Amino acid sequence: MKIEVKDMNLYYGDFHALKDINIGIEEKKITAFIGPSGCGKSTLLKSINRMNDLVENCRIKGDIFLDGENIYKDLDVNLLRKRVGMVFQKPNPFPMSIYDNVAYGPRTHGIKSKAMLDDIVEKSLRDAAIWEDTKDRLKKSALGMSGGQQQRLCIARALAVQPEVLLMDEPTSALDPISTTKIEDLAMELKKDYTIVMVTHNMQQALRISDNTAFFLLGEIVEYNDTEKLFSIPSDQRTEDYITGRFG
């Protein structure tokens, strides 16, 4: 297991948003989090790189381990966020050039050599399958790209600091079907090297690309299994009701 969440409970003030969460995320696999709106998928995703630390009134009990190290006790938060990158629902490139977007992370980690940065930028853009679209316009603003290109750029930006885990929060929900397919293909390619955890509202997407799926409801994980099993022979009635479209 790359990540293990043990007996985790999370509260936003008095609101109990995650209840007794226990889940192991397998290395170099795609794990999908599905479930109706507001059931805690993003909250758990954001906990894995401690983004909830930024939320006032957020209290967490229990533990999360990355390669056996407790992320709340044993790891520096900056190092954790280098190892666990994140891509958000809406592409959010910085208002700067394509090159500078990708070089941003490596620069903040102290890399100054132009040759080294050039290599990292090219490799990251290639790995995010967007080198061909960008190689002749690296100095142009990232904001001039299409939404789908911007999302792949954001993935390149996340890859540039050589993370081990990539958290993706509904990465295709703002994209058209063609860009969505590109991101899905990319995720399947990236799992050779990275552990991917993806929140998705799209059950077809979870079925197409993920190895394991967790079904969330009202802050609990109702069922967690191999994706094909979860969708073909769900063991909980609530999972069955959700995947057959009876609610949510």
Ligand SMILES: Nc1ncnc2c1ncn2[C@@H]1O[C@H](COP(=O)(O)OP(=O)(O)OP(=O)(O)O)[C@@H](O)[C@H]1O
């Ligand atoms: N910063 C916050 N302060 C207070 N409550 C919050 C905060 N963030 C989330 N919540 C609440 O926690 C619950 C879980 O939210 P979360 O965003 O994790 O759900 P989700 O399953 O990802 O939903 P969606 O699919 O709509 O993104 C919701 O009821 C939400 O209103």
